[in-house]
Amino acid sequence: MEIMDVINEILGQSRYLGSYPYFATVKQGRSEGGAIAIVVDGDRSAVILFSRGEPTGAIYKDKLGALYGDSAVLKISDQDDYELYAVDRKAVEIVVAHCRVFNRGHFPHQLSADIPEIGAKRRMPGVLSLFIVRNDLQQSGVRVSIRKGRQVIASDVTTGDGKVSFRLINGPYDVVVASRTGETYSFLVDFNGKRSELIIELDGMTDD
Secondary structure, three states: OOHHHHHHHHOOOOOEEEEEHHHHHHHOOOOOOOOEEEEEOOEEEEEEEEEEEEOOOOOOOEEEEEEEOHHHOOOOOOOEEEEEEOOOOHHHHHHHOEEEEOHHHHHOOOOOOOOOOOOOOOOEEEEEEEEEEOOOOOOOOOOEEEOOEEEEEEEEEEEOOEEEEEEOOOEEEEEEEOOOOEEEEEEEEEOOOOOOOEEOOOOOOOOO
């Protein structure tokens, strides 16, 4: 049984609390011992799991596949309305074991009540937009992945204007571009703003 099937089974036995905008969902979810918030929009769905009043798990799924935990949070939008359910905490924790969020600061607007480390640089979420260009032509349908170390934390395909966007927190990332001809290119980006746009010229670059 897939994890979404498990969640749907749990929700079928849980108390429906209502539909809320993102921030109201988080506020209401924190008042429950256990809760699950879900949004389904066509091929896209997102799930936030609350345990002991904190968002502790996340799942994001679209036609390209599914993301779990920290990588899923980076795709969660604060513009969605969520269906919220009060759920037995033990049931929530069973699901969270498969999609735990270790850095709750990834949630939009630092929604976790975690106390920031004294003296640490504040890690704020933002949006990095990349425009992939070759020979002055915008490259659509190109796969772009964001890596932190060896872990792929996000992946998407460029739109018709060669653009792809990711929600990230401050820090260095490896960006891997896979062209439609099978060539791959990688480069380092140091993201340090709420919103940044970069043009990536593939002209003259050698593939890995």
